[in-house]
Amino acid sequence: MPEEIGIVHFKEVTKKFGSQVALNNVSFDVKKGEFIFITGPSGAGKTTILKLILGELTADSGEVTVDGFNVTLLQSQDLPRYRQKIGTVFQDFKVLPERTIGENVAVALAVIGLPETEWNARVEHVLKLAGLSRQTNLFPSQLSGGELQRVSLARALAVNPKILLADEPTGNLDWETSDNLMDLFEKINKEGKTIIMATHNMEIVKKYKKRVINIVSGTIKER
Numbered sequence: 001m002p003e004e005i006g007i008v009h010f011k012e013v014t015k016k017f018g019s020q021v022a023l024n025n026v027s028f029d030v031k032k033g034e035f036i037f038i039t040g041p042s043g044a045g046k047t048t049i050l051k052l053i054l055g056e057l058t059a060d061s062g063e064v065t066v067d068g069f070n071v072t073l074l075q076s077q078d079l080p081r082y083r084q085k086i087g088t089v090f091q092d093f094k095v096l097p098e099r100t101i102g103e104n105v106a107v108a109l110a111v112i113g114l115p116e117t118e119w120n121a122r123v124e125h126v127l128k129l130a131g132l133s134r135q136t137n138l139f140p141s142q143l144s145g146g147e148l149q150r151v152s153l154a155r156a157l158a159v160n161p162k163i164l165l166a167d168e169p170t171g172n173l174d175w176e177t178s179d180n181l182m183d184l185f186e187k188i189n190k191e192g193k194t195i196i197m198a199t200h201n202m203e204i205v206k207k208y209k210k211r212v213i214n215i216v217s218g219t220i221k222e223r
Contacts, residue, residue, distance in 0.1 A: 005029055005065060006029035006030045006031045006032065006034075007030060007031065007032040007066065007067050007162065007163065007194050008029070008030035008053060008064075008065070008066050008067075008163065008194070008196065009028075009029050009030075009063070009064070009065040009066075010026055010027055010028050010029075010049075010052075010062065010063075010064055011027050011062055011063040011064075011065070012025050012026070012027055012061070012062040012063070013025070013026045013027070013052065013059045013061070013062035013063070013064060014026070014059065014060050014061045014062055015045075015048055015052065015057065015059055015060055016060055021218045022045040022048045022218060023045045023048055023049070023052075023059075023215075023218050023220075024217075024218035024219050025062070025219075026049075026062070026218075026219065026220045027062075027220075028213055028220055030194060030196060031194075032162075032194055033189070033192055033193075033194055034194055034195075034211065035185070035186075035189040035194075035195040035197075035208075035210045035211075036195070036196055036197070036210055036211045036212070036213060037197050037198075037199055037204075037205050037208075037210050037211070037212045037213070038050075038196065038197065038198045038199070038212075038213050038214075038215065039198075039199060039200065039202070039205060039212055039213070039214045039215070040200075040214055040215035040216065041200070042200065044215040044216070044217075044218075045215045045218055046167075046198035046199075046215060047167055047198060049196075049198070049215075050088075050165045050167055050196065050198055052064050052071070053066055053071070053086070053163070053165060053196070054083065054086060054088065054165065055071050055074055055079050055082060055083065058072060059072055066082075066085065066086075066163070067085055067162055067163070069082055080111075084112050084159055084161070085161055085162045085163060086161050086162070086163045086164075086165060087155075087156030087157055087159060087161035087163070087164045087165070087193075088156055088164075088165045088166075088167070089149070089152050089153050089156050089164065089165070089166040089167070089169045090152065090167050090168075090169070091167060091168040091169060091171040091172055092172070093140075093145075093148045093149060093151065093152045094152060095140045095148055095151055095152065095155075096140070097139070097140050097141060098139075099139075099140075100136065100137050100138060100139055101127070101132060101135050101136055101137070101138055101139075101140070101143070101151050102123050102127065102136040102137065104140070104151055104155055105122075105123045105126060105127060105151070105154050105155045105158050106119050106123050106158075107155070108155045108156075108158045108159050109122060109123070109158055109159070111159075112159050114159075122158055123136070123158065124136075126154040126155075126157045126158045127154050129154065129157065129184075129187075129188075130150040130151070130153055130154040130157075130184065131150060131184070132147065132150055132151065132154060135147060135151075144177075145172055145173055145177065146173055146177035146180065146181065149169060149170075149172075149173060149177075149181055150181065150184065152169075153169075153181075153184065153185075153188075157188065157193075161193070162193070162194060163193070163194045163195075163196065164185075164188065164193050164194065164195045164196070165196050165197075166185070166195065166196070166197040166198070166199075167198050168198060168199055168200065168201075169181065169185075169197065169199075170182070170199065170201055170204060171199075171200075171201075175203070178201065178204060179204075179207075182204055182207075182208060185197070186208070
């Protein structure tokens with residue numbers, strides 16, 4: 001019986017930008033429900049991996065499979081539906097300043113075409129999970145950096161993704177705020193979400209003791 005591949009599967013993936021090799025013949029698996037850290041110096045290829053999973057980049061060679069879909073072969077018209085499987089959290093929050101916190105989360109629901117009658121319940125649920133129930137009607141300018149990152153996380157969860165990608169989510173936060181955010185990621189992971197987090201924060205990596213995929217010169221080395 002063949003070995004079952006993970007919910008995310010990279011097989012001999014190479015990605016170049018001009019003469020620069022970002023990833024060189026990289027292979028790894030992420031199991032369903034796993035929480036992994038991708039580490040390495042700036043420019044090592046951490047964000048490239050996340051963008052390949054999301055379908056924002058295409059591998060030059062090799063295969064990227066996510067939840068049974070060969071991302072390498074997806075047509076552009078199929079990408080929006082495919083991306084409903086994936087929630088994304090970025091270092092710079094990417095919130096809409098002219099919208100309230102509740103409206104920022106609802107935007108994600110509009111994008112996936114969820115009926116408007118279901119928005120309020122879903123928004124209320126994820127904001128409660130993120131500890132932001134009281135901030136629903138506030139605007140981003142009224143929130144701290146840690147709260148804004150929780151908004152970003154709530155918006156990612158609103159679409160009920162199978163996989164959560166986080167790109168340096170604690171990069172702009174102090175240690176205490178980062179630690180609180182990581183506790184929230186832990187909680188979400190225990191509820192069954194697969195989490196792939198790119199980070200250079202080795203204190204977090206040491207504390208949370210997840211599997212680490214370390215990138216060195218375009219090659220992945222597990223530690």
